[in-house]
Amino acid sequence: MNARPSRPFYERTWAAWLSNAVLACLLSLTGQLDTLLYPTAGWIENQPAPIFHRAPDANGDGLATPRFLSRRGEPLPAPELRRLQMVFPEHRRFDPAVAAGVALFHFLALAFFRLVLLGTRSHLFLRFRAVGSIFLALFVTTLGTRLLLDFTPLSTLAAPTLLPVLLFTPLLGRTPAFALHLLTVAIAAYLSHFPPATFLVLLLAGWSAAGLLTREASGARTLFASVIATVTGALCMLFLGRFTPQPLSFALTVESDFTGLALGSLGMGVAALLLRQSTMILFGATPRSRLIRLNDLDHPLMRELAQKAPGTFQHSLAVANMAEKVAHDIQADALLARVGAYYHDIGKMQRPEAFVENQKDENPHDQLPPEVSATMVRSHVENGVAIAQGANLPRRLIDFLVEHHGRSTVEFFLDKALRQEGRVADPAAFEYRGRNPTSRETGIVMIVDAVEAASRTLTQPDREAVVGLVRQILFEKLIHGYLDDSGLSPRDLKQIGQSLIQFLSAQFHMRVEYPWQRRFDRPSMLTSPNLAAFSLQQLRVAQPVPPLPSHLTPQPMPAIPAPGTPAPEPAPVARPALDSTAGNGDTGASASSPAPVASPNPAPPKEDQ
Missing domain, CATH: 1.10.1760 (Arp2/3 complex 21 kDa subunit ARPC3)
Known part of the structure:
Protein backbone atom coordinates (compact mmCIF):
# COMPACT_ATOMS: atom_id res chain seq x y z
CA MET A 1 0.00 0.00 0.00
CA LEU A 33 -39.20 22.09 -17.04
CA ASP A 34 -42.54 23.95 -17.09
CA THR A 35 -41.35 26.09 -19.98
CA LEU A 36 -39.82 23.13 -21.80
CA LEU A 37 -42.90 20.93 -21.48
CA TYR A 38 -45.76 23.44 -21.23
CA PRO A 39 -44.82 26.78 -22.86
CA THR A 40 -47.66 29.27 -22.47
CA ALA A 41 -47.40 30.23 -26.12
CA GLY A 42 -49.01 26.90 -26.96
CA TRP A 43 -51.90 27.20 -24.52
CA ILE A 44 -55.41 27.53 -25.99
CA GLU A 45 -58.01 29.93 -24.68
CA ASN A 46 -60.81 28.46 -22.55
CA GLN A 47 -58.97 25.13 -22.37
CA PRO A 48 -57.89 23.49 -19.09
CA ALA A 49 -54.51 24.73 -17.92
CA PRO A 50 -51.91 21.94 -17.75
CA ILE A 51 -50.06 23.31 -14.69
CA PHE A 52 -50.38 25.86 -11.89
CA HIS A 53 -48.93 29.34 -12.21
CA ARG A 54 -48.65 31.41 -9.05
CA ALA A 55 -49.04 35.18 -9.13
CA PRO A 56 -46.46 37.62 -7.76
CA ASP A 57 -46.94 38.87 -4.22
CA ALA A 58 -48.48 42.24 -5.07
CA ASN A 59 -48.93 44.62 -7.96
CA GLY A 60 -47.42 48.03 -8.28
CA ASP A 61 -50.21 49.91 -6.51
CA GLY A 62 -49.96 47.71 -3.47
CA LEU A 63 -53.24 45.83 -3.98
CA ALA A 64 -53.15 42.13 -3.51
CA THR A 65 -53.30 39.94 -6.59
CA PRO A 66 -54.91 36.50 -6.82
CA ARG A 67 -52.75 33.68 -5.59
CA PHE A 68 -52.91 31.77 -8.92
CA LEU A 69 -52.89 33.04 -12.47
CA SER A 70 -53.76 29.57 -13.71
CA ARG A 71 -55.03 26.44 -12.02
CA ARG A 72 -54.29 23.00 -13.32
CA GLY A 73 -57.38 21.41 -14.90
CA GLU A 74 -59.45 24.60 -14.91
CA PRO A 75 -60.32 26.49 -18.13
CA LEU A 76 -58.29 29.62 -18.66
CA PRO A 77 -60.19 32.53 -20.26
CA ALA A 78 -58.52 34.64 -22.88
CA PRO A 79 -57.94 37.69 -20.62
CA GLU A 80 -56.33 35.51 -17.97
CA LEU A 81 -54.13 33.84 -20.56
CA ARG A 82 -52.94 37.17 -21.94
CA ARG A 83 -52.28 38.38 -18.40
CA LEU A 84 -50.25 35.26 -17.67
CA GLN A 85 -48.17 35.79 -20.79
CA MET A 86 -47.58 39.43 -19.87
CA VAL A 87 -46.60 38.73 -16.26
CA PHE A 88 -44.25 35.84 -17.18
CA PRO A 89 -43.01 36.44 -20.70
CA GLU A 90 -40.10 34.02 -20.11
CA HIS A 91 -42.62 31.16 -19.92
CA ARG A 92 -43.96 31.72 -23.43
CA ARG A 93 -41.21 29.56 -24.92
CA THR A 286 -20.76 4.58 8.37
CA PRO A 287 -24.28 4.00 9.71
CA ARG A 288 -24.61 4.29 13.47
CA SER A 289 -26.05 0.80 13.79
CA ARG A 290 -22.93 -0.72 12.26
CA LEU A 291 -20.64 1.38 14.44
CA ILE A 292 -22.50 0.15 17.50
CA ARG A 293 -21.93 -3.46 16.41
CA LEU A 294 -18.24 -2.81 15.81
CA ASN A 295 -17.96 -1.11 19.20
CA ASP A 296 -18.36 -4.52 20.85
CA LEU A 297 -15.06 -5.85 22.23
CA ASP A 298 -16.36 -9.36 21.53
CA HIS A 299 -15.83 -8.75 17.82
CA PRO A 300 -13.61 -11.48 16.29
CA LEU A 301 -10.88 -8.99 15.38
CA MET A 302 -10.81 -7.61 18.91
CA ARG A 303 -10.60 -11.09 20.42
CA GLU A 304 -7.78 -12.00 18.06
CA LEU A 305 -5.92 -8.79 18.89
CA ALA A 306 -6.25 -9.44 22.63
CA GLN A 307 -4.89 -12.96 22.18
CA LYS A 308 -1.99 -12.27 19.81
CA ALA A 309 -0.96 -8.77 20.93
CA PRO A 310 -2.24 -8.14 24.48
CA GLY A 311 -0.10 -5.04 24.94
CA THR A 312 -1.43 -3.48 21.75
CA PHE A 313 -4.96 -4.38 22.84
CA GLN A 314 -4.57 -2.49 26.11
CA HIS A 315 -3.03 0.45 24.23
CA SER A 316 -6.03 0.51 21.86
CA LEU A 317 -8.46 0.54 24.79
CA ALA A 318 -6.67 3.50 26.36
CA VAL A 319 -6.57 5.39 23.05
CA ALA A 320 -10.28 4.71 22.53
CA ASN A 321 -11.21 6.13 25.93
CA MET A 322 -9.16 9.26 25.38
CA ALA A 323 -10.32 9.76 21.78
CA GLU A 324 -13.97 9.48 22.75
CA LYS A 325 -13.64 12.16 25.41
CA VAL A 326 -11.70 14.51 23.14
CA ALA A 327 -14.15 14.06 20.27
CA HIS A 328 -17.07 14.75 22.57
CA ASP A 329 -15.42 17.92 23.86
CA ILE A 330 -14.96 19.39 20.37
CA GLN A 331 -18.36 18.10 19.13
CA ALA A 332 -16.89 15.58 16.69
CA ASP A 333 -18.23 12.06 16.16
CA ALA A 334 -17.30 10.44 19.47
CA LEU A 335 -18.57 6.97 18.57
CA LEU A 336 -16.65 6.94 15.29
CA ALA A 337 -13.48 8.09 17.05
CA ARG A 338 -13.81 5.37 19.68
CA VAL A 339 -14.43 2.55 17.20
CA GLY A 340 -11.65 3.80 14.92
CA ALA A 341 -9.24 3.77 17.88
CA TYR A 342 -10.17 0.17 18.64
CA TYR A 343 -9.07 -1.03 15.21
CA HIS A 344 -6.28 1.41 14.32
CA ASP A 345 -3.46 -1.00 15.30
CA ILE A 346 -4.86 -4.39 14.24
CA GLY A 347 -1.95 -4.71 11.81
CA LYS A 348 0.35 -5.41 14.75
CA MET A 349 -1.17 -8.89 15.02
CA GLN A 350 1.08 -10.03 12.17
CA ARG A 351 4.33 -9.51 14.12
CA PRO A 352 3.44 -8.54 17.69
CA GLU A 353 6.97 -9.15 19.00
CA ALA A 354 8.24 -6.26 16.88
CA PHE A 355 6.47 -3.74 19.14
CA VAL A 356 7.64 -2.90 22.61
CA GLU A 357 4.24 -3.22 24.29
CA ASN A 358 4.12 -6.91 23.38
CA GLN A 359 7.75 -7.84 24.13
CA LYS A 360 8.51 -10.05 27.14
CA ASP A 361 12.10 -11.25 27.36
CA GLU A 362 14.12 -10.11 24.36
CA ASN A 363 13.91 -7.34 21.82
CA PRO A 364 14.43 -8.54 18.22
CA HIS A 365 15.50 -5.06 17.17
CA ASP A 366 18.69 -5.32 19.19
CA GLN A 367 20.16 -7.58 16.50
CA LEU A 368 18.72 -5.75 13.45
CA PRO A 369 19.84 -2.67 11.52
CA PRO A 370 17.68 0.40 12.10
CA GLU A 371 16.39 0.36 8.51
CA VAL A 372 15.10 -3.20 8.87
CA SER A 373 13.51 -2.39 12.22
CA ALA A 374 11.77 0.66 10.76
CA THR A 375 10.41 -1.45 7.91
CA MET A 376 9.00 -3.95 10.41
CA VAL A 377 7.31 -1.19 12.39
CA ARG A 378 5.96 0.58 9.30
CA SER A 379 4.45 -2.61 7.93
CA HIS A 380 1.69 -2.68 10.53
CA VAL A 381 -0.19 -0.02 8.55
CA GLU A 382 -0.24 -2.10 5.34
CA ASN A 383 -1.00 -5.27 7.28
CA GLY A 384 -3.85 -3.57 9.11
CA VAL A 385 -5.44 -2.38 5.86
CA ALA A 386 -5.27 -5.91 4.45
CA ILE A 387 -6.85 -7.37 7.59
CA ALA A 388 -9.58 -4.71 7.64
CA GLN A 389 -10.44 -5.28 3.99
CA GLY A 390 -10.57 -9.02 4.56
CA ALA A 391 -12.94 -8.49 7.49
CA ASN A 392 -15.12 -6.13 5.39
CA LEU A 393 -14.68 -3.17 7.73
CA PRO A 394 -16.22 0.14 6.57
CA ARG A 395 -14.15 2.55 4.54
CA ARG A 396 -14.31 5.17 7.30
CA LEU A 397 -12.63 2.75 9.73
CA ILE A 398 -9.93 1.88 7.20
CA ASP A 399 -9.17 5.60 7.10
CA PHE A 400 -8.07 5.35 10.74
CA LEU A 401 -5.58 2.61 9.88
CA VAL A 402 -4.14 4.58 6.96
CA GLU A 403 -4.06 7.98 8.66
CA HIS A 404 -3.21 7.45 12.34
CA HIS A 405 0.53 7.87 11.57
CA GLY A 406 0.12 9.94 8.42
CA ARG A 407 3.42 10.69 6.69
CA SER A 408 5.39 10.85 9.94
CA THR A 409 8.69 9.08 10.56
CA VAL A 410 9.72 6.23 12.87
CA GLU A 411 11.68 8.60 15.08
CA PHE A 412 13.30 6.05 17.39
CA PHE A 413 15.05 4.06 14.67
CA LEU A 414 15.86 7.18 12.67
CA ASP A 415 17.66 8.55 15.71
CA LYS A 416 19.35 5.17 16.23
CA ALA A 417 20.62 5.19 12.67
CA LEU A 418 21.92 8.74 13.03
CA ARG A 419 23.77 7.84 16.21
CA GLN A 420 25.33 4.72 14.68
CA GLU A 421 26.27 6.01 11.24
CA GLY A 422 26.12 9.78 11.61
CA ARG A 423 23.86 10.10 8.57
CA VAL A 424 21.01 8.28 6.81
CA ALA A 425 21.35 7.22 3.21
CA ASP A 426 17.60 6.98 2.54
CA PRO A 427 15.39 9.02 4.92
CA ALA A 428 12.30 7.67 3.14
CA ALA A 429 13.06 4.24 4.66
CA PHE A 430 11.93 5.62 8.03
CA GLU A 431 8.74 7.28 6.74
CA TYR A 432 5.27 5.77 7.07
CA ARG A 433 3.41 5.06 3.84
CA GLY A 434 0.10 6.32 5.13
CA ARG A 435 -1.93 9.46 4.48
CA ASN A 436 -2.26 12.52 6.66
CA PRO A 437 -5.61 12.75 8.49
CA THR A 438 -8.50 13.90 6.31
CA SER A 439 -11.16 14.22 9.01
CA ARG A 440 -11.42 15.54 12.52
CA GLU A 441 -11.85 12.06 13.97
CA THR A 442 -8.71 10.60 12.36
CA GLY A 443 -6.79 13.71 13.41
CA ILE A 444 -7.91 13.15 16.99
CA VAL A 445 -6.73 9.53 16.94
CA MET A 446 -3.33 10.58 15.53
CA ILE A 447 -2.80 13.00 18.42
CA VAL A 448 -4.17 10.70 21.12
CA ASP A 449 -2.16 7.72 19.85
CA ALA A 450 1.09 9.65 20.21
CA VAL A 451 0.15 11.15 23.59
CA GLU A 452 -0.91 7.82 25.10
CA ALA A 453 2.28 6.06 23.99
CA ALA A 454 4.55 8.88 25.18
CA SER A 455 2.76 9.20 28.54
CA ARG A 456 3.97 5.70 29.49
CA THR A 457 7.57 6.97 29.45
CA LEU A 458 7.01 9.58 32.17
CA THR A 459 8.93 8.75 35.34
CA GLN A 460 7.16 11.46 37.35
CA PRO A 461 3.74 11.96 35.76
CA ASP A 462 2.84 15.15 37.59
CA ARG A 463 0.80 17.93 36.01
CA GLU A 464 3.84 19.87 34.82
CA ALA A 465 5.23 16.86 32.97
CA VAL A 466 1.84 16.06 31.43
CA VAL A 467 1.35 19.64 30.19
CA GLY A 468 4.82 19.70 28.63
CA LEU A 469 4.25 16.34 26.94
CA VAL A 470 0.89 17.29 25.40
CA ARG A 471 2.11 20.67 24.19
CA GLN A 472 5.23 19.17 22.62
CA ILE A 473 3.28 16.55 20.66
CA LEU A 474 0.68 19.05 19.44
CA PHE A 475 3.42 21.45 18.36
CA GLU A 476 5.26 18.75 16.40
CA LYS A 477 2.09 17.68 14.59
CA LEU A 478 1.40 21.28 13.62
CA ILE A 479 4.86 22.29 12.41
CA HIS A 480 5.14 19.18 10.23
CA GLY A 481 1.74 19.83 8.67
CA TYR A 482 0.24 16.48 9.60
CA LEU A 483 -3.09 18.09 10.59
CA ASP A 484 -3.47 20.50 7.68
CA ASP A 485 -6.17 18.43 5.96
CA SER A 486 -7.99 17.19 9.07
CA GLY A 487 -10.41 20.08 9.48
CA LEU A 488 -9.31 20.71 13.07
CA SER A 489 -9.44 24.43 13.80
CA PRO A 490 -7.11 26.26 16.22
CA ARG A 491 -9.96 26.31 18.71
CA ASP A 492 -10.33 22.55 18.35
CA LEU A 493 -6.61 22.01 18.95
CA LYS A 494 -6.72 24.16 22.06
CA GLN A 495 -9.63 22.16 23.43
CA ILE A 496 -7.91 18.89 22.53
CA GLY A 497 -4.85 19.90 24.53
CA GLN A 498 -6.94 20.86 27.55
CA SER A 499 -8.94 17.62 27.39
CA LEU A 500 -5.82 15.46 27.18
CA ILE A 501 -4.18 17.25 30.09
CA GLN A 502 -7.30 16.77 32.17
CA PHE A 503 -7.57 13.10 31.22
CA LEU A 504 -3.92 12.23 31.93
CA SER A 505 -3.89 14.18 35.19
CA ALA A 506 -6.86 12.13 36.36
CA GLN A 507 -5.24 8.91 35.15
CA PHE A 508 -1.96 9.56 37.00
CA HIS A 509 -3.63 10.71 40.21
CA MET A 510 -1.92 10.10 43.56
CA ARG A 511 -3.23 8.12 46.53
CA VAL A 512 -2.45 8.28 50.25
CA GLU A 513 -0.07 5.68 51.67
CA TYR A 514 -1.76 2.85 53.54
CA PRO A 515 -0.66 2.05 57.15
CA TRP A 516 0.73 -1.37 56.26
CA GLN A 517 2.89 0.30 53.59
CA ARG A 518 4.35 2.65 56.19
CA ARG A 519 5.19 -0.32 58.52
CA PHE A 520 6.79 -2.63 56.00
CA ASP A 521 8.53 0.02 53.97
CA ARG A 522 10.73 1.06 56.96
CA PRO A 523 14.17 -0.62 56.83
CA SER A 524 14.13 -1.18 60.60
CA MET A 525 11.17 -3.53 60.28
CA LEU A 526 13.22 -5.88 58.10
CA THR A 527 15.48 -6.76 61.06
CA SER A 528 12.86 -6.64 63.79
CA PRO A 529 12.78 -9.79 66.01
CA ASN A 530 9.00 -9.59 66.18
CA LEU A 531 8.84 -9.59 62.36
CA ALA A 532 11.17 -12.64 62.34
CA ALA A 533 9.03 -14.42 64.92
CA PHE A 534 5.88 -13.59 62.90
CA SER A 535 7.43 -15.02 59.77
CA LEU A 536 8.66 -18.22 61.44
CA GLN A 537 5.55 -18.95 63.44
CA GLN A 538 2.70 -17.80 61.18
CA LEU A 539 4.16 -18.63 57.77
CA ARG A 540 6.32 -21.70 58.50
CA VAL A 541 5.64 -25.03 56.83
CA ALA A 542 4.39 -27.78 59.18
CA GLN A 543 6.93 -30.59 59.87
CA PRO A 544 5.91 -34.28 59.60
CA VAL A 545 5.02 -35.92 62.98
CA PRO A 546 7.50 -38.73 64.02
CA PRO A 547 6.01 -42.24 64.61
CA LEU A 548 5.10 -43.36 68.15
CA PRO A 549 7.19 -46.05 70.02
CA SER A 550 6.12 -49.62 69.50
CA HIS A 551 4.91 -50.12 73.08
CA LEU A 552 2.52 -47.16 72.64
CA THR A 553 1.21 -48.31 69.27
CA PRO A 554 -2.37 -49.62 69.75
CA GLN A 555 -2.80 -53.35 69.15
CA PRO A 556 -5.15 -54.46 66.43
CA MET A 557 -8.53 -55.75 67.49
CA PRO A 558 -8.85 -59.60 67.53
CA ALA A 559 -10.85 -61.15 64.73
CA ILE A 560 -14.38 -62.29 65.60
CA PRO A 561 -14.75 -66.08 65.00
CA ALA A 562 -17.42 -67.29 62.68
CA PRO A 563 -20.45 -69.04 64.21
CA GLY A 564 -19.88 -72.78 64.88
CA THR A 565 -16.10 -72.60 65.07
CA PRO A 566 -14.21 -72.93 68.39
CA ALA A 567 -12.77 -69.73 69.66
CA PRO A 568 -8.95 -69.71 69.71
CA GLU A 569 -7.22 -69.59 73.00
CA PRO A 570 -5.98 -66.16 74.01
CA ALA A 571 -2.26 -65.67 73.63
CA PRO A 572 -0.35 -65.18 76.85
CA VAL A 573 0.38 -61.58 77.61
CA ALA A 574 4.05 -60.90 78.01
CA ARG A 575 4.87 -59.10 81.21
CA PRO A 576 8.05 -57.16 81.74
CA ALA A 577 10.52 -58.89 84.04
CA LEU A 578 11.81 -57.02 87.03
CA ASP A 579 15.52 -56.24 87.12
CA SER A 580 17.39 -58.05 89.93
CA THR A 581 19.30 -54.97 90.68
CA ALA A 582 16.20 -52.92 91.40
CA GLY A 583 16.26 -51.28 94.78
CA ASN A 584 20.07 -51.76 95.18
CA GLY A 585 20.67 -48.07 94.87
CA ASP A 586 21.59 -48.05 91.07
CA THR A 587 20.81 -44.75 89.57
CA GLY A 588 20.30 -46.10 86.00
CA ALA A 589 16.72 -46.48 84.72
CA SER A 590 15.21 -49.85 83.88
CA ALA A 591 15.49 -50.92 80.24
CA SER A 592 11.80 -51.74 80.16
CA SER A 593 10.65 -48.43 81.59
CA PRO A 594 9.09 -46.13 78.97
CA ALA A 595 10.94 -42.89 78.28
CA PRO A 596 9.06 -39.63 78.34
CA VAL A 597 7.85 -38.56 74.85
CA ALA A 598 8.63 -34.99 73.82
CA SER A 599 5.95 -33.02 71.99
CA PRO A 600 6.87 -32.69 68.32
CA ASN A 601 5.43 -29.14 68.12
CA PRO A 602 6.12 -27.29 71.31
CA ALA A 603 4.05 -24.19 71.88
CA PRO A 604 5.96 -20.98 71.13
CA PRO A 605 6.83 -18.65 73.91
CA LYS A 606 4.13 -16.18 74.74
CA GLU A 607 6.52 -13.24 74.48
CA ASP A 608 7.11 -14.08 70.79
CA GLN A 609 3.43 -14.36 70.14
Missing part, protein backbone atom coordinates in the same frame (compact mmCIF):
# COMPACT_ATOMS: atom_id res chain seq x y z
CA ASN A 2 1.27 3.43 -0.91
CA ALA A 3 -1.33 5.96 0.17
CA ARG A 4 0.47 9.05 -1.01
CA PRO A 5 -1.31 12.25 -0.01
CA SER A 6 -3.33 13.55 -2.95
CA ARG A 7 -5.66 16.46 -3.41
CA PRO A 8 -9.31 15.45 -3.15
CA PHE A 9 -11.65 15.75 -6.07
CA TYR A 10 -13.45 18.99 -5.21
CA GLU A 11 -10.26 20.81 -4.19
CA ARG A 12 -8.86 20.60 -7.71
CA THR A 13 -9.80 23.71 -9.64
CA TRP A 14 -10.58 22.04 -12.95
CA ALA A 15 -12.67 19.33 -11.27
CA ALA A 16 -14.62 21.92 -9.25
CA TRP A 17 -15.32 24.09 -12.28
CA LEU A 18 -16.41 21.15 -14.39
CA SER A 19 -18.67 19.61 -11.74
CA ASN A 20 -20.20 22.99 -10.86
CA ALA A 21 -20.88 23.74 -14.51
CA VAL A 22 -22.56 20.38 -15.10
CA LEU A 23 -24.74 20.71 -12.01
CA ALA A 24 -25.61 24.33 -12.83
CA CYS A 25 -26.86 23.29 -16.26
CA LEU A 26 -28.90 20.45 -14.78
CA LEU A 27 -30.47 22.74 -12.18
CA SER A 28 -31.24 25.35 -14.85
CA LEU A 29 -32.98 22.82 -17.07
CA THR A 30 -34.84 21.30 -14.12
CA GLY A 31 -36.08 24.70 -13.04
CA GLN A 32 -37.42 25.39 -16.53
CA PHE A 94 -37.82 28.16 -23.95
CA ASP A 95 -35.08 30.75 -24.36
CA PRO A 96 -31.48 29.47 -24.34
CA ALA A 97 -30.22 32.89 -23.26
CA VAL A 98 -32.45 32.83 -20.18
CA ALA A 99 -31.33 29.27 -19.43
CA ALA A 100 -27.68 30.33 -19.71
CA GLY A 101 -28.26 33.23 -17.32
CA VAL A 102 -29.92 30.94 -14.79
CA ALA A 103 -27.08 28.43 -15.13
CA LEU A 104 -24.57 31.21 -14.45
CA PHE A 105 -26.46 32.14 -11.28
CA HIS A 106 -26.35 28.51 -10.13
CA PHE A 107 -22.66 28.24 -10.99
CA LEU A 108 -21.80 31.26 -8.84
CA ALA A 109 -23.91 29.93 -5.98
CA LEU A 110 -22.08 26.58 -6.16
CA ALA A 111 -18.74 28.39 -6.24
CA PHE A 112 -19.68 30.12 -2.98
CA PHE A 113 -20.57 26.77 -1.43
CA ARG A 114 -17.22 25.33 -2.55
CA LEU A 115 -15.41 28.13 -0.73
CA VAL A 116 -17.27 27.19 2.44
CA LEU A 117 -16.24 23.54 2.08
CA LEU A 118 -12.63 24.54 1.46
CA GLY A 119 -12.78 26.62 4.63
CA THR A 120 -13.50 23.50 6.68
CA ARG A 121 -10.00 22.19 5.71
CA SER A 122 -11.38 18.64 5.74
CA HIS A 123 -10.52 16.49 2.76
CA LEU A 124 -13.34 14.15 3.71
CA PHE A 125 -15.93 16.73 2.64
CA LEU A 126 -14.15 17.28 -0.68
CA ARG A 127 -14.07 13.70 -1.86
CA PHE A 128 -16.08 12.71 -4.90
CA ARG A 129 -18.59 10.63 -2.96
CA ALA A 130 -19.33 13.36 -0.45
CA VAL A 131 -19.67 16.10 -3.06
CA GLY A 132 -21.68 13.83 -5.35
CA SER A 133 -24.20 13.04 -2.61
CA ILE A 134 -24.66 16.76 -1.86
CA PHE A 135 -25.15 17.52 -5.55
CA LEU A 136 -27.69 14.71 -5.82
CA ALA A 137 -29.65 16.15 -2.88
CA LEU A 138 -29.66 19.59 -4.52
CA PHE A 139 -30.94 18.14 -7.77
CA VAL A 140 -33.69 16.13 -6.03
CA THR A 141 -34.74 19.19 -4.02
CA THR A 142 -34.91 21.36 -7.14
CA LEU A 143 -36.91 18.74 -9.03
CA GLY A 144 -39.27 18.26 -6.08
CA THR A 145 -39.84 22.01 -5.80
CA ARG A 146 -40.59 22.25 -9.54
CA LEU A 147 -43.11 19.40 -9.43
CA LEU A 148 -44.76 20.75 -6.28
CA LEU A 149 -45.23 24.19 -7.78
CA ASP A 150 -46.54 22.89 -11.10
CA PHE A 151 -48.90 20.13 -10.01
CA THR A 152 -50.13 21.01 -6.48
CA PRO A 153 -51.93 24.05 -5.06
CA LEU A 154 -49.77 24.04 -1.93
CA SER A 155 -48.05 27.20 -0.75
CA THR A 156 -44.49 27.90 -1.77
CA LEU A 157 -43.57 27.35 1.89
CA ALA A 158 -44.10 23.63 1.25
CA ALA A 159 -40.96 23.50 -0.91
CA PRO A 160 -38.64 20.69 0.26
CA THR A 161 -35.77 23.03 1.09
CA LEU A 162 -35.41 21.55 4.58
CA LEU A 163 -34.40 18.10 3.30
CA PRO A 164 -30.67 18.78 2.58
CA VAL A 165 -30.09 20.49 5.91
CA LEU A 166 -31.68 17.60 7.84
CA LEU A 167 -29.66 15.02 5.92
CA PHE A 168 -26.23 16.65 5.86
CA THR A 169 -25.92 18.66 9.07
CA PRO A 170 -24.87 15.55 11.07
CA LEU A 171 -22.30 14.79 8.36
CA LEU A 172 -20.92 18.23 7.49
CA GLY A 173 -21.36 20.22 10.67
CA ARG A 174 -23.34 23.39 11.20
CA THR A 175 -21.37 25.96 9.23
CA PRO A 176 -21.38 24.06 5.90
CA ALA A 177 -25.01 23.12 6.55
CA PHE A 178 -25.96 26.80 6.93
CA ALA A 179 -24.33 27.55 3.56
CA LEU A 180 -26.00 24.54 1.95
CA HIS A 181 -29.43 25.65 3.15
CA LEU A 182 -28.84 29.17 1.87
CA LEU A 183 -27.95 27.72 -1.53
CA THR A 184 -31.07 25.52 -1.55
CA VAL A 185 -33.44 28.34 -0.64
CA ALA A 186 -31.86 30.64 -3.23
CA ILE A 187 -32.43 28.06 -5.97
CA ALA A 188 -36.03 27.48 -4.87
CA ALA A 189 -36.64 31.22 -4.69
CA TYR A 190 -35.89 31.61 -8.37
CA LEU A 191 -38.19 28.73 -9.30
CA SER A 192 -41.26 30.08 -7.56
CA HIS A 193 -40.56 33.82 -7.56
CA PHE A 194 -40.46 33.93 -3.76
CA PRO A 195 -41.46 37.17 -2.12
CA PRO A 196 -38.91 38.34 0.48
CA ALA A 197 -41.11 37.22 3.38
CA THR A 198 -41.29 33.64 2.12
CA PHE A 199 -37.53 33.58 1.54
CA LEU A 200 -36.82 34.68 5.13
CA VAL A 201 -39.30 32.22 6.62
CA LEU A 202 -37.73 29.24 4.87
CA LEU A 203 -34.21 30.44 5.58
CA LEU A 204 -34.72 30.94 9.33
CA ALA A 205 -36.71 27.72 9.68
CA GLY A 206 -33.86 25.70 8.15
CA TRP A 207 -31.18 27.42 10.17
CA SER A 208 -33.06 26.75 13.41
CA ALA A 209 -33.18 23.04 12.51
CA ALA A 210 -29.46 23.00 11.68
CA GLY A 211 -28.66 24.60 15.02
CA LEU A 212 -30.24 21.66 16.85
CA LEU A 213 -28.52 18.90 14.91
CA THR A 214 -25.10 17.62 15.90
CA ARG A 215 -22.77 15.04 14.40
CA GLU A 216 -24.32 12.36 16.58
CA ALA A 217 -27.95 13.37 15.99
CA SER A 218 -30.38 10.48 16.20
CA GLY A 219 -33.52 9.95 14.17
CA ALA A 220 -35.69 11.27 16.99
CA ARG A 221 -33.63 14.45 17.14
CA THR A 222 -34.05 14.88 13.38
CA LEU A 223 -37.83 14.75 13.77
CA PHE A 224 -37.64 17.17 16.68
CA ALA A 225 -35.59 19.56 14.53
CA SER A 226 -38.32 19.51 11.88
CA VAL A 227 -40.88 20.41 14.55
CA ILE A 228 -38.70 23.30 15.74
CA ALA A 229 -38.39 24.46 12.13
CA THR A 230 -42.18 24.55 11.87
CA VAL A 231 -42.51 26.57 15.07
CA THR A 232 -39.75 28.97 14.04
CA GLY A 233 -41.32 29.45 10.62
CA ALA A 234 -44.72 30.19 12.15
CA LEU A 235 -43.22 32.81 14.48
CA CYS A 236 -41.46 34.42 11.53
CA MET A 237 -44.76 34.48 9.64
CA LEU A 238 -46.42 36.32 12.51
CA PHE A 239 -43.62 38.87 12.71
CA LEU A 240 -43.20 39.45 8.96
CA GLY A 241 -46.94 39.61 8.36
CA ARG A 242 -46.91 43.14 9.73
CA PHE A 243 -44.53 44.33 7.01
CA THR A 244 -45.73 42.53 3.87
CA PRO A 245 -48.44 43.90 1.54
CA GLN A 246 -50.14 40.50 1.46
CA PRO A 247 -50.08 38.89 4.94
CA LEU A 248 -49.21 35.23 5.12
CA SER A 249 -52.22 33.00 5.69
CA PHE A 250 -52.73 30.90 8.83
CA ALA A 251 -55.99 29.31 7.69
CA LEU A 252 -56.22 25.55 7.99
CA THR A 253 -56.74 24.99 4.27
CA VAL A 254 -54.68 23.25 1.62
CA GLU A 255 -53.53 26.49 0.02
CA SER A 256 -52.67 28.40 3.21
CA ASP A 257 -49.10 29.31 4.01
CA PHE A 258 -49.14 27.72 7.46
CA THR A 259 -50.37 24.41 6.04
CA GLY A 260 -47.64 24.47 3.43
CA LEU A 261 -45.00 25.25 6.07
CA ALA A 262 -46.18 22.44 8.34
CA LEU A 263 -46.42 19.88 5.54
CA GLY A 264 -43.05 20.89 4.12
CA SER A 265 -41.16 20.86 7.42
CA LEU A 266 -42.72 17.79 9.03
CA GLY A 267 -42.81 15.89 5.77
CA MET A 268 -39.13 16.54 5.20
CA GLY A 269 -38.42 15.35 8.72
CA VAL A 270 -40.04 12.00 7.97
CA ALA A 271 -38.31 11.82 4.58
CA ALA A 272 -34.92 12.56 6.18
CA LEU A 273 -35.52 9.78 8.69
CA LEU A 274 -36.26 7.30 5.88
CA LEU A 275 -33.35 8.40 3.68
CA ARG A 276 -30.81 8.72 6.47
CA GLN A 277 -29.04 5.39 6.03
CA SER A 278 -28.92 5.68 2.24
CA THR A 279 -27.49 9.20 2.46
CA MET A 280 -24.76 8.10 4.85
CA ILE A 281 -23.73 5.28 2.51
CA LEU A 282 -23.66 7.62 -0.50
CA PHE A 283 -21.68 10.19 1.47
CA GLY A 284 -19.15 7.59 2.54
CA ALA A 285 -20.07 7.65 6.23
